[in-house]
Amino acid sequence: MRVLFAGTPEFAAQALSALLDAGHDLPLVLTQPDRPAGRGMALQASPVKQLALKRGLALHQPSSLKSEAARQPLREAGADVMVVAAYGLILPQAALDIPRLGCLNIHASLLPRWRGAAPIQRALLAGDRETGVTIMRMEAGLDTGPMLLMESLPIADTDSAGSLHDKLAALGARLIVDVLPRLERGELPDRPQPTEGVTYAAKLDKAEAQLDWRRPAVELGRAVRAFNPFPGATAQIDGQSIKVWRAEPYAGKGDSGTVLAVGADGIVVACGEGALRLTELQKAGGKRLPAADFLRGFALSPGQRFALAAD
Numbered sequence: 001m002r003v004l005f006a007g008t009p010e011f012a013a014q015a016l017s018a019l020l021d022a023g024h025d026l027p028l029v030l031t032q033p034d035r036p037a038g039r040g041m042a043l044q045a046s047p048v049k050q051l052a053l054k055r056g057l058a059l060h061q062p063s064s065l066k067s068e069a070a071r072q073p074l075r076e077a078g079a080d081v082m083v084v085a086a087y088g089l090i091l092p093q094a095a096l097d098i099p100r101l102g103c104l105n106i107h108a109s110l111l112p113r114w115r116g117a118a119p120i121q122r123a124l125l126a127g128d129r130e131t132g133v134t135i136m137r138m139e140a141g142l143d144t145g146p147m148l149l150m151e152s153l154p155i156a157d158t159d160s161a162g163s164l165h166d167k168l169a170a171l172g173a174r175l176i177v178d179v180l181p182r183l184e185r186g187e188l189p190d191r192p193q194p195t196e197g198v199t200y201a202a203k204l205d206k207a208e209a210q211l212d213w214r215r216p217a218v219e220l221g222r223a224v225r226a227f228n229p230f231p232g233a234t235a236q237i238d239g240q241s242i243k244v245w246r247a248e249p250y251a252g253k254g255d256s257g258t259v260l261a262v263g264a265d266g267i268v269v270a271c272g273e274g275a276l277r278l279t280e281l282q283k284a285g286g287k288r289l290p291a292a293d294f295l296r297g298f299a300l301s302p303g304q305r306f307a308l309a310a311d
Helices: 010-021 047-054 068-077 119-125 161-184 217-226 291-297
Strands: 002-007 025-030 035-037 042-044 081-085 103-107 130-137 147-154 233-237 240-250 259-263 266-270 275-283
Touching: 002 010, 002 068, 010 025, 010 047, 010 081, 010 103, 010 161, 025 047, 025 068, 081 161, 103 161, 119 130, 119 161, 119 217, 130 161, 147 161, 217 233, 217 240, 217 275, 240 266, 266 291, 275 291
Parallel strands: 002 025, 002 081, 081 103
Antiparallel strands: 035 042, 103 130, 130 147, 233 240, 240 275, 259 266, 266 275
């Protein structure tokens, strides 16, 4: 099939690679404009752009698709279908109407749960036991379109947003390759989303990553996993900020934020309920380190207290 593709991050790049490997014709790839990134804030191409350039594909990087001029390359591509994965730009109805078989979205949740921008992190924060990928037909609403195919996978107790992302990206790539020929043959009827169980996965705010030690340890453990690798859960002690990359609920009791124990296996901190053992940390300007190595350059003792989020 002739497939228009729209996507930006690594999640989308995996789907693009799978479509190419499956033999589909990609006349045009849409991705967001290059953005400044890194310490030098130099313009950086998205993972989708990097892959498209490597595979010799035509690129279109509009800042918006609201104008007819911006949509003209889509019309000229003459595609059968558009596949969208974490593109990051709103597709107006005029763009959705261009491909003859419509536009399909690879969404990293079991719709209608976690419609929106951050379904992977929201599933972790909520303590969901499973998630998955839904291939859905796009319409004007936010992830409200009918579903074509869905597959679930369990969320492991050790999953971070990074590890779960990788599992879902691979699943999404496999599903979209499965869907396209079945769509062409008319084998996948549209199924409206259920009206019950709708939740919204709001975009992440860096302020959310500040650990509030008054919360239960179970919730803080989820937060550490949800904010790994971005933006990283943060905590302050003695005026210094550290990032907590790995942690687990642990037996303990004390005033919220108080360091209860320090050892090679981790730093135990009292929470509103229970305690959290921090096992991988990073000081400002440093590297991510196991607790034992971190403590060699950042001394902590029982009785010290991490700042509460509102301190």
